[in-house]
Amino acid sequence: MTEGRSNEEEEESRVLGFDKMPGPWGLPILGSLLTLGSAHPRRFSEWGSKYYGNIFRYKMVYQDYVVLNGYEAVEDGLLLCGNSLSGRKPFPVVDHVHKGKRIFFTNCDSTWREWKTFAIRAMAAAMPGMPLKICDEGEKLISDMLDLGFATGTAIDIKDLMKCRMAQIGFRSFIDKEFEETEVQGIIDEIYGPFRSKPLSGFLFLIPSLAYIPPFNRYLDAIKRNYTLVQRRLEKAIKERLSPDDDSTDVAASFFKDHPNPDEDEIERLACLLIDWIFAGVSTTSEQALWVLLFLMKHTDQMKIVQAELRNALKDGKGVEQLYKNKDLVPRFQASIHEVMRLRPIAPMAFFHKTIDEAVVGGFRIPENVVIVPNVWSAHHDPDLWSPDPESFRPERHISGDGKFLPSKYVIPFSLGPRKCVGEELARANIFIINALLLSRYDFQLAQESENVDMEGELASILQTPDFKIQIHDKLD
Template structure:
């Protein structure tokens, strides 16, 4: 309990004291421009509760659950993109690549299939433009956010430029989202709900027929709500997963003996005749512990989603007025030496039981946030992190390009804290064949894909 109290004390900060780095902490003017209190991230009260409940039900319908019927839908969506990414990496034949672009398109397509039943190639001009607009927006928000704490900054030319650029980018992104909504309306079939957007269209139709349109979305425009939901889920569901996987690659390069230990565990449990599946996770404690330690040590999202006090209260002797924005300091908790021994050291074994056979997660491990605004897509994110990372190491050995330095741990601040740009060589692993009692290495890289017939299935 003492540890938990320390965690709670560290985990809360009144927003007027802390400059922000994440999209959750824009000043009020920026939120009104971008979110107009639509979507789910920038809403509160009754509308937030209704939207979270509706999205939770829809996501579970499409397989976002820990167990039970339908989970294979989620797994199939992810594995289709895993297969595509690994195929593209294999085509590079161990040449140095910047893994970020491959991860970006792969992770984005998982959420795109769930949201709007589309997928993009990583070199698709429309996709590149779309992701560039979002990336630019996240960088510009770090400029405008400071004005929420120092209002006089709004008078500076740099702020005006950033604010106007955000307005321009937002208009272009909104048009992109509206094209998706319009396409769905034209092909909508109430008997075949394909994705989240179809789910919203059905809900809007039902509300109209039942005479509750004015209550739905607090009377706000339905198209505007769908645009913002696409934006909220795409932003939250891609950047964090991609960045965490990039950090996992960094630590695999920095700690090759740990990478080898993950591969040994995968070979032993999964075997060399198929790819990892979600059902394998309970039998892969070290692999899971490695990813948990990545999430702790890197903490891609250092500040959690903003909360607000519903009444005046006190914390550690300080009075916090009603309506104060409260920000969970996730990075501070994950790097607190009172909670973690040698927190600067990357050590997956801190998440293992004494005998190394079970994963142990303390209460103060909070990568997906805290409270009622904890990440809505944590089930999907956990599945993506495991399947992408384990499949990558099951198929390749990751090495630093010849003559290059090992990536350091200095991050770049934006909506997430991402690694500095780096390249990696993905060398196909070879399978050991036993021939006449002697172990010999085959000349062909290990091919796991024919053993996965569901990878050829369309997204459903």
């Protein structure tokens, strides 16, 4: 150490400025748009390994972005420097409609902390009763499949059926209410609709200032009208929900116990939390559950091992909700889910973060208002962690020598730090229980038309499964 300098001063002297961070070339105004093409996590991983290292920057229009590649960089940014990186990139579609009341999209301020703390506590109170409700929705999913001719060998697409049941689980966990199927589909379409409207939403994401000019302002006004109708419908359901002294344990029950006489603003914020609950939980959990089924159907040897394990664990008349409380009985099933989450994390770039103040990550000083791209995909496919076959589906890599499930800390599908998914426990329960019900009851396969389905998936805001159909092979005893 240089005489007279502290360890902190030595470390500070080694920190590089933001202008020293490597990254692809860019043009004025456009930035790296032409070089980047589409922001795919696999491309970011390749850029990091070939050219720029685990932390690099790029520019899109006028916004600076920093990519964190590999587990160490993601951990450093989201966990060790999490508070500084806990902001969200502005998104006019949400800002125009809800004016900062959607906690999923707002920065880490005192209101966000208050509502996140409430959501965590309320979710913990709701979870003990959820396995039975999830099983109920799983049985209804099977009934829906049978109505489409599944039992007679008809090839069916279950994506919309799965999403509907996951939405009903979300509503039951939040307000202990099921909606009519046509109504729940309408709510889902309104909540997700603005994010499917390309190219307008894409341009707004890149250039938020476009929100003030046609046709973008008219597009946003139309969205606001539709969203307001959905929000009012959910506010009405919340007000009808319950009296504060009943024995219910859903999220709304916890809210009313804290706020026996809520004002309209508090009801509105709770409705916005419910919209986030559905937005962040339905498509993500549904698609992750479908990825599990798809990988097992593509690897029939692994599926047979899982099915035998599930049947053995349930042979004494146990229900799947009981099995969920005794998950150690099915280590191979758990390992298969874990491996699918490694290979196809539903949010491979963890939903973009933003610095709310200056931070030092990986030896670089990152200023305020920089968008952070945590490349979870790169950690999940890192050859240093998963050699010799990081791209292979091999659940046994998560099984210990004595046959127990051995989860890896390097598998982070629900992210890390302050923005880690609040609904992780519910999502894991959904994926476990729904798949356990299906796999223990039926031996099914990909329909012939889907045998060569592209396993890369379709990357939008989440990593979606490709379109595929399944067919019953046999009903298991």
